[in-house]
Amino acid sequence: DQQVKQNSPSLSVQEGRISILNCDYTNSMFDYFLWYKKYPAEGPTFLISISSIKDKNEDGRFTVFLNKSAKHLSLHIVPSQPGDSAVYFCAALASQNFVFGPGTRLSVLP
Amino acid sequence: KAGVTQTPRYLIKTRGQQVTLSCSPISGHRSVSWYQQTPGQGLQFLFEYFSETQRNKGNFPGRFSGRQFSNSRSEMNVSTLELGDSALYLCASSLRDSYSGNTIYFGEGSWLTVV
Numbered sequence: 001d002q003q004v005k006q007n008s009p010s011l012s013v014q015e016g017r018i019s020i021l022n023c024d025y026t027n028s029m030f031d032y033f034l035w036y037k038k039y040p041a042e043g044p045t046f047l048i049s050i051s052s053i054k055d056k057n058e059d060g061r062f063t064v065f066l067n068k069s070a071k072h073l074s075l076h077i078v079p080s081q082p083g084d085s086a087v088y089f090c091a092a093l094a095s096q097n098f099v100f101g102p103g104t105r106l107s108v109l110p
Numbered sequence: 111k112a113g114v115t116q117t118p119r120y121l122i123k124t125r126g127q128q129v130t131l132s133c134s135p136i137s138g139h140r141s142v143s144w145y146q147q148t149p150g151q152g153l154q155f156l157f158e159y160f161s162e163t164q165r166n167k168g169n170f171p172g173r174f175s176g177r178q179f180s181n182s183r184s185e186m187n188v189s190t191l192e193l194g195d196s197a198l199y200l201c202a203s204s205l206r207d208s209y210s211g212n213t214i215y216f217g218e219g220s221w222l223t224v225v
Contacts, residue, residue: 043216
């Protein structure tokens with residue numbers, strides 16, 4: 001039973017447009033959420049996080065939105081750049097456990 | 111400061127053998143966790159160590175084990191390797207001195223191929 005879901009395995013976006021990556025979770029005990037980006041043959045790198053007491057966190061081109069009632073969060077990248085092409089993992093934290101989603105492969109087309 | 115270091119980066123083993131992977135966390139980080147990544151499966155949590163104690167364990171068979179040393183370095187061991195153990199094994203470290211608000215930082219991973 002997947003507690004963190006990323007229902008889109010892949011997403012293609014034109015350079016300069018907005019990329020929206022979605023993540024849904026089932027465990028209401030999750031209180032902290034993170035997004036990681038992963039290039040092939042490299043480990044995931046931390047992008048941005050959000051606490052459950054907030055509904056938005058912004059860092060440069062990256063914004064994460066959290067809708068607790070819907071148990072949904074999304075990562076917005078604007079404007080998208082070719083270097084953003086990677087696999088994006090959503091992760092959730094409850095007490096001591098990090099749970100990762102299966103990832104979404106983003107392709108930004110020039 | 112140096113990031114999370116994993117060794118070896120690549121290795122090939124045959125079925126039935128055992129393997130040990132090593133991880134050096136970021137200086138000052140006391141928590142080390144291990145993940146397995148296979149195509150389409152995301153990151154599957156193996157276990158977490160904090161101050162030399164296993165604090166959490168994922169849903170993997172007993173062939174997968176780990177330990178942490180007093181300097182926070184960690185090793186994971188897989189015995190009696192199976193073809194399905196072929197994966198990228200990722201180590202992550204964090205401060206984890208509170209239950210929330212801590213980010214984990216990954217190493218580049220160890221690619222294990224079982225033939």
